[in-house]
Amino acid sequence: MSINLAKGQRISLEKEGGGSLDYIEIGVNWGAIEKKGFFGKKHVAVDLDASIGMFDAQGNLVDTVWFRQLESKCGSIVHSGDDRTGDTGGDDGEDNEVIKVNLNQVPSNVTTLALVLNSFSQQNFGEIPFAGIRIHNGKAGSGSEFAKFDVANDPTFAGKVSMIMGSVYRHNSSWKFRSIGVAIGEKDLKASLAAFSRDYTN
Structure with a gap:
């Protein structure tokens, strides 16, 4: 069953079973x-980038999966590749970028995964006609979506080019998901991950 999470939840x-x-x-x-x-409608490309930062218990960045490194060094996280245009x-209805995470392969020293979205082309989220994020329990399209964010239609995102989607973190012997869904003032991935470490790893 699909669960729609509110921010902060x-x-x-x-698994369902x-x-x-x-x-x-x-x-x-x-x-x-x-x-x-002058000659009808034209499309201006929008380059959004989904990324994951891997942090240890002290809030140190261990590895990053993004368009310049499509697979984590441990092989547990794989990015589908960079879409520089948008629909x-x-x-x-299809995802432009997908990140696949095998949680049981994440190294034991990694305690938190930061899920981040940046507008590489620097168009702010309020300019984009539609932008949605779906987080799936299992494979995308299997009806197992448990969190989603409507970025383009959220007024708090207007004027911002970066956001923190959420975090996946170890809790005892299993994993938990924290829905964050906040726009931040940072302009790029490096600064966004620094903001996550500062505000969300404690």
């Missing part, structure tokens, strides 16, 4: 900006 990641969940996917879907020109024919 936390849930244990468990019981037991700890060992695999999740983070999908981001967005559209290019449509503008009127140009309206919302096709």
Whole structure:
């Protein structure tokens, strides 16, 4: 059953039949900006980047999965690749970027995964016609979405180019998900992960 989480909510990641969940996917879907020109409509590319920072218990960044490193050094996290445009024919319902996380392969020294979204092209979220994030319990499209964010239509995101989606963190012998969903003033991934370490790893 799908669970829609509110900001700040936390849930244990468990399989529907019981037991700890060992695999999740983070999908981001967005559209290019449509503008009127002399010869009809034209599309302005939007380059959003989904990334994951891997932190230890002291809040130190251990590894980063992003468009310049599509797989974590341990192999537990894999990025589908960089989409630099967004949908140009309206919302096709498909995720433009997907990050796959095998939780049972994450090294024991990594205690927290930071899920971050940045507008590399620096268009702020309020300019983008649609932008949504879906976090899936298992594979995307399997009806197992447990958290989503409507970034483009959230007024608190207007004027911002970075956000923290949430975090996945160890709790005893299993994993929990924390829905954060806040826009931040930082302009790039490095600064966004520093903000996460400062505000959300304690």
